[in-house]
Amino acid sequence: MNKSNIFYQDQKIYTYDCLQNYCASPVSVLNYFQEIALEHSAALKAGPYELDRMHLAWIVVKYHIEIIDYPKFLQTVRVGTWAGAAQGFIANRGFVLEDEDGKTMVKGQSHWMMMDFDKDHIVRVGDNEINNVYQFKEDGDKYRIPRLKRVADWDSHRQFAVRYLDIDYNGHVNNVRYLAWAFEAIPADLISKVEVADFDILYKEQAKFGDVVTVCYKKTDDTHCRMDIQNQDGLLLCQIGMTLRPASQKPNHE
Numbered sequence: 001m002n003k004s005n006i007f008y009q010d011q012k013i014y015t016y017d018c019l020q021n022y023c024a025s026p027v028s029v030l031n032y033f034q035e036i037a038l039e040h041s042a043a044l045k046a047g048p049y050e051l052d053r054m055h056l057a058w059i060v061v062k063y064h065i066e067i068i069d070y071p072k073f074l075q076t077v078r079v080g081t082w083a084g085a086a087q088g089f090i091a092n093r094g095f096v097l098e099d100e101d102g103k104t105m106v107k108g109q110s111h112w113m114m115m116d117f118d119k120d121h122i123v124r125v126g127d128n129e130i131n132n133v134y135q136f137k138e139d140g141d142k143y144r145i146p147r148l149k150r151v152a153d154w155d156s157h158r159q160f161a162v163r164y165l166d167i168d169y170n171g172h173v174n175n176v177r178y179l180a181w182a183f184e185a186i187p188a189d190l191i192s193k194v195e196v197a198d199f200d201i202l203y204k205e206q207a208k209f210g211d212v213v214t215v216c217y218k219k220t221d222d223t224h225c226r227m228d229i230q231n232q233d234g235l236l237l238c239q240i241g242m243t244l245r246p247a248s249q250k251p252n253h254e
Helices: 026-043 048-053 129-134 175-185
Strands: 007-012 056-067 076-087 090-098 104-116 121-123 156-161 194-203 212-219 224-230 236-246
Touching (some): 007 026, 026 048, 026 104, 026 175, 048 056, 056 090, 175 194, 175 212, 175 236
Antiparallel strands (some): 007 076, 056 104, 056 194, 194 236, 224 236
């Protein structure tokens, strides 16, 4: 990837971003990537306000995020994004989070679709002139996000009520909330000992205010776990896979 094509912004790591070991949580990292995507679009005059007037919206379909090293409290990092290839109904967007010296700490890829609310269905990326600002190319950077295997027998289940504050301006649960629910489903005796090395998210349907969602959890082996999230009617909303590794140690300030 040519760095001249990457849209960057600085991001300081605050207390509310961090876990007990002073590291930013995976949820915070995904929030940074979600926001930089919106900032990039807005800078190109193709952001949420412009799309709302056209009754259009980008909907994320898949994420693949690899966390090499977690940013820490009070650190200032650079968060970047770029538009990759677009073909048919799918647009690819890449992400990177770098430290002060330009070293990659987190990298990711995502697939997006454009929703036309007047037509009530997705449309081809190239059908709307506003997307020309991204200079998508069919032979540009492509990334095939791996599929998630089905799970038959789950280890445990947790339920969450969808709160009003879980809803974003599109009228449904913000995509980052699904990762937060999945993270909460990891058993207490395990979550304090591990951290997420990478994760995949596949979005299927949308949760809305008032829904009750169930997170089904399965530890598939020593370093991997799977979650499915469904609503009160059994509708599959989201699938998540995680790779785990030993947690980073809390710094000694003595």
